[in-house]
Amino acid sequence: MKFLSQLISGVSLGSIYSLIALGYTMVYGIAKMLNFAHGDVIMVGAFVVYTACVAGGLSPFFGVLIAVVCCTLLGVVIERLAYKPLRSAASLAVLITAIGVSYFLQNMALLIFGSDTKQFSSVVSLPSVTLADGSLTISGETIVTIVLSLIIMVCLYLFINRSKPGKAMLAVSEDKGAAQLMGINVNAMIALTFAIGSALAAIAGALLCSSYPALSPYTGAMPGIKAFVAAVFGGIGSIPGAMVGGVLLGVIENLSKGYISSQLSDAIVFAVLILVLLIKPTGIMGKKINEKV
């Protein structure tokens, strides 16, 4: 039973990673950049929920809604101000700019909210469920996280593969120049990608802080890095890859926390990543790119 409960909370943590990893992987697919500031968007989302619910006294549902709107705007603004001027620049320059944005968001939060850790009140009001004569307890947060992530992923999958803007996004990530010739507004599609990624990050932030209720300006950094690992794990640029990678990462992390060592769980996660990349250099679902001379 211990195994089952570890597995379920691992899937729950993993689906949060998946939501964050989707933002990484979509941005990478379309703009070919590692958006290091993505982890800090999670933190901003969680802080907006915190402010709206604690200071504003709003219900958790509206708090999350406001956070989604704020983060979507934030993502689009960051893209417009910091990344768009560098669209044709070397990838390293864009990476450093993303790091700059990450520092900016962290220090802005530090100035506004201070460095002390805040106690985040859960946005989920579902009671926990006890199964198998009390030997297995699943918290409400876990259930909501898994169900909500599943719904979001299905919606995202349908949006990208069935709707016109989604297909346009795929086209841009496939070949920017050809997409432009077909009349697709490339800039709008990149902005849309950032908007979707940031909205997912806001939801992930609210869910993450509901399960692990400590909120500080640095909350987003480590989940951000882990989700980045998850995205690479699944093959960066691949949307189903990010989903699978995130869940796998969460499960591995939780099982190694439960059975091996809680201090070494991060090291184990990273070691598994290195192993996977050694066996399959482009991740689990990554495409192999042939070299042209």
Next chain:
Amino acid sequence: MMAKNLNVSPLSNQKKGLRPVTKKNFITYAMVIAFFILFQTLMSTDNLKNAYQSLLVPICTNVIMALSLNLVVGVLGELSLGHAGFMCIGAYAGSFFSVLTEEVIPITWLRFTLAFAVAAIAAAIAGILIGIPVLRLRGDYLAIVTLAFGEIIKSIVNVLYIGVDSEGLHIAMSSSNLNLLEDGKEILRGPQGISNTPRDSTFFIGFILVMLTLLIVTNLMDSRTGRAIMSIRDNRIAAESIGINITGYKLLVFTLSAAIAGCAGVLYSHNLSSLTANTNNFGYNMSITILVYVVLGGLGNVRGSIIAAAVLYALPELLRGLRDYRMLIYSILLIAMMIFSNGAFFVQLREKIAFRFKRRTAQDAIPGRVE
């Protein structure tokens, strides 16, 4: 390795004296020496505030780290996000050695030199280990592996306990499992790290180390080996096709760079009395900070790396008067500098200005290298 200094055009040498590369290197050396003399004089005449004096050794550490990372990112052209991991290995190996042999080797300079050697070897072995995946991975995938590697190192040193007694070394994952004898002492104590490291690092030693690193890096870049490495960066496929051993050179650069970073770690750890590993000193934050120095100093530009590391390290400390706003200003400056130096609008603007005033072709005005 770096002895073969092939002169490309010996005739022009005799006419104009020093080669441009040599001249450029001498200016860099002179700059570092002048910096050292200036601050050493200020220090010995008591004109430097204590707060600024304590910055000098960390500046040396950061300069060495920047030079070392510049070898990987600037000269070899591979992105590494885990360079602090090598520094961490060096710092722990060096401190461990110093604490272990403090009573056996009473001569400070000998012990410290040996500590550098031990740390360089330990970090170089790690460099070879991380060099093996390098052979298969490229670009962003390599970056993430190095990042993962750095985090693994940090996690491992935080759970490791090493003690010594008359029976020898004991290694365990917790203090109670060490089973030390009566005369034993714990040297590495998990999250508490290593304490009571002799504080041997001085500004003079830091300066010597910077000069040594500088000599190694500049001579390497100006050698046959260095040109082979840079050809891999500029066009890997072309380099491979003319018979350059890509695997060998990549491994060489990673190992050398790791060894140098390990030495920087020793300098760092012997400047503090207690050594612990956290996100800010050996985690990805540190790796990223060093990467920022290298990119802002100019990829492959040795002098730029030195200046960027020294100035950008000292800047937040000098801005302490602005307290809470200093990191905010730093981040805005970082974004602005990147957009200004790489943004399409500003690059075009510079081209136009250069074209109008210097009558140069637009091609000359584009800085940087071929991606």
